[in-house]
Structure formats: C-alpha cells, structure tokens
Amino acid sequence: SMRPRKRSFAIKGHRTSISLEQPFWDALKEIADNRGVSLATLGSEIDDRRGAAAGLSTSVRLYVLEILRAQARAQ
Numbered sequence: 001s002m003r004p005r006k007r008s009f010a011i012k013g014h015r016t017s018i019s020l021e022q023p024f025w026d027a028l029k030e031i032a033d034n035r036g037v038s039l040a041t042l043g044s045e046i047d048d049r050r051g052a053a054a055g056l057s058t059s060v061r062l063y064v065l066e067i068l069r070a071q072a073r074a075q
Contacts, residue, residue, distance in 0.1 A: 004057075009040045011047050018043065018057050027064045 004019035020028070032042045043060070050059035 007039075009043045011040070011044045016047075016056065018060060020057060020060060024061055024064055027068070028060060031064065031067055 002021050004021050005025060006017050006019045007025070008015055008017045010016075028042065029039060032039050035042070037045075043056075046059050046063045047056060049063075050056065054062070
C-alpha cells in the first residue's frame with residue numbers, strides 16, 4: 001500500500017514522528033546504511049538542513065530525491 005507509515009525518532013532529545021510512504025523509508029534506510037549511520041542520525045542531519053518553511057517529512061522526501069539524482073548524474 002502507498003499509505004504513509006509513521007515512525008517516531010528522537011532528534012536532539014525531542015520525540016518527533018515522520019510519515020513517509022514505504023519506498024521513501026526503504027531509500028532512506030539504504031542511504032543511512034551506505035553512510036554507516038542510523039536512521040535517527042540521518043533524520044537529525046536532514047532536520048538541521050531544512051528551512052523553517054519545510055516540514056520534516058517533506059524535507060526527507062526532497063533529501064532522498066537529491067541523493068538519487070546526484071547518484072544518477074555520477075553514473
């Protein structure tokens with residue numbers, strides 16, 4: 001199903017939840033594994049980079065897209 005799944009993380013000691021469709025969770029996990037970091041660590045990094053206007057779930061989707069586009073360009 002393409003319904004978003006919610007997961008909770010602690011980011012800088014605060015609990016937050018992110019809703020993403022499963023393919024985004026899969027891609028995020030792959031990126032975290034490739035970098036040797038946890039999902040929570042990657043979530044924190046994305047949270048640090050996002051502007052005040054963007055929600056965290058949106059920022060995560062855009063981050064995944066950015067990484068995949070960079071990989072496609074590199075090939």
